[in-house]
Amino acid sequence: MHPKKRAKLKAERKRIAKERIDALFEQASIRPQFAKRYVRLARKIATRYNVRIPARLKRRYCKECNSYLVPGKNCSIRTREGKLIIHCKECKKITRIPLK
Numbered sequence: 119m120h121p122k123k124r125a126k127l128k129a130e131r132k133r134i135a136k137e138r139i140d141a142l143f144e145q146a147s148i149r150p151q152f153a154k155r156y157v158r159l160a161r162k163i164a165t166r167y168n169v170r171i172p173a174r175l176k177r178r179y180c181k182e183c184n185s186y187l188v189p190g191k192n193c194s195i196r197t198r199e200g201k202l203i204i205h206c207k208e209c210k211k212i213t214r215i216p217l218k
């Protein structure tokens with residue numbers, strides 16, 4: 119296959135992967151009973167297609183237990199010293215995200 123065509127196909131696959139990740143997170147917010155499964159799948163897709171999970175979604179799940187995080191429900195979010203401190207109440211994991 120022509121290298122240019124291959125690169126184009128790869129870009130296309132990545133674009134689709136990003137769309138699927140977005141869609142899965144949306145589903146996770148709508149259907150809490152399957153949220154963990156959706157988060158796990160979204161992360162799998164990100165790994166498989168080597169795409170990043172967008173920053174706005176990074177704070178929506180727990181890296182440890184794949185919970186979809188809803189502030190005031192299963193997590194607490196605070197800011198401290200320029201960092202976002204996310205406390206997952208499902209597994210007690212604390213995640214720190216630097217703020218820009």
Ligand SMILES: [Zn+2]
Pocket residue numbers: 180181182183184185206207208209210211
């Ligand atoms: Zn957790």
